[in-house]
Amino acid sequence: MTSLDVKPEAPARRRGRPAQSGPPAADQRVDAVERALTLLEAFADGTKLLTLTELSTRAGLYPSTALRLAGSLIRFGYLARGAEGSYRLGPTPLRLGGLYRAGYDLAEQVRPALVRLVARTGETGGFYVRDGDRRICLFREPSPRPIRLHIEEGAAMPLDRGASAHVLMAFTGGTLPVHEAVRQAGIATSIGERDRETAAVAAPVFGRAGRLLGALGVSGPMVRLGVSEAERMAPIVQEEARALSQLLGG
Incomplete structure (x- = not known):
């Protein structure tokens, strides 16, 4: 006799009751993304260049965490790193800013x-x-x-x-x-x-x-x-x- 693996049926949903949905988009959060965005906000006062120590201090992150997140932001053009090791904003925020203004x-x-x-x-x-x-x-x-x-x-x-x-x-x-x-x-x-x-x-x-x-x-x-x-x-x-x-x- 051969046994078959049968998936149990999903419990039937009561009629008239909508399926439960997740939280609103604004309430859904990804901590790693938010920490990365704090690095960009560190330049919000108009500062042009920041060292890793300054960047991590402004963002409230450990330098090791800031370094890893900065690497991802650099790959996508949000940050750039100069030869002296300081960080500055990359070209992507400028491009997105132009698209934002164009939307109006x-x-x-x-x-x-x-x-x-x-x-x-x-x-x-x-x-x-x-x-x-x-x-x-x-x-x-x-x-x-x-x-x-x-x-x-x-x-x-x-x-x-x-x-x-x-x-x-x-x-x-x-x-x-x-x-x-x-x-x-x-x-x-x-x-x-x-x-x-x-x-x-x-x-x-x-x-x-x-x-x-x-x-x-x-x-x-x-x-x-x-x-x-x-x-x-x-x-x-x-x-x-x-x-x-x-x-x-x-």
């Missing part, structure tokens, strides 16, 4: 608006979009002045402080009193809020069907951009934001 398809309209805004105010101009619980500087135009606020395109900042943050929150469901005030005024001013030495003014930019596209604004050192100067610049920022909104179908 706003450059041809936003960049000229930033140029005009900087020419009229003398301060650094920026266009910010909301990305989850943070804001991203999608486009920027530097001030021509030697002392100016330096913000890199692609820089990620919090949504709980700063003029552009208040604008983005105000028109995407923000419920705090500051958000209601921004909705009423159509403008946000931040004096020493994100950084005690800087100030900013921002206004919303809308697209078709009144959809918020981002926040257009200027920022600079408080030695120039104080309360009275911010009040003077507010109508200029609003005017450029409204013109850009009309250009984009808002």
Whole structure:
């Protein structure tokens, strides 16, 4: 007699009850991937080169762990290592950043608006979009002045402080009193809020069907951009934001 291996039948699922699904994508995590990403975040303040010790310290990892993860990031172009042994960002983040901006398809309209805004105010101009619980500087135009606020395109900042943050929150469901005030005024001013030495003014930019596209604004050192100067610049920022909104179908 020959015996057969018969697989036991799977238990029948009750009718009317959907199959259990896994956790939402945002809740699914891979520790090794997150540790690798902390190495990239170590450069978020604009630092160009980091030694292995500096990299591991900023990421909160053992040097041996950082070394292994850095090797994988180098192979995929996220990091590069110079002859002296220091690490820097590789070409892949730049390529992905270009694809990210291309996804918004706003450059041809936003960049000229930033140029005009900087020419009229003398301060650094920026266009910010909301990305989850943070804001991203999608486009920027530097001030021509030697002392100016330096913000890199692609820089990620919090949504709980700063003029552009208040604008983005105000028109995407923000419920705090500051958000209601921004909705009423159509403008946000931040004096020493994100950084005690800087100030900013921002206004919303809308697209078709009144959809918020981002926040257009200027920022600079408080030695120039104080309360009275911010009040003077507010109508200029609003005017450029409204013109850009009309250009984009808002």
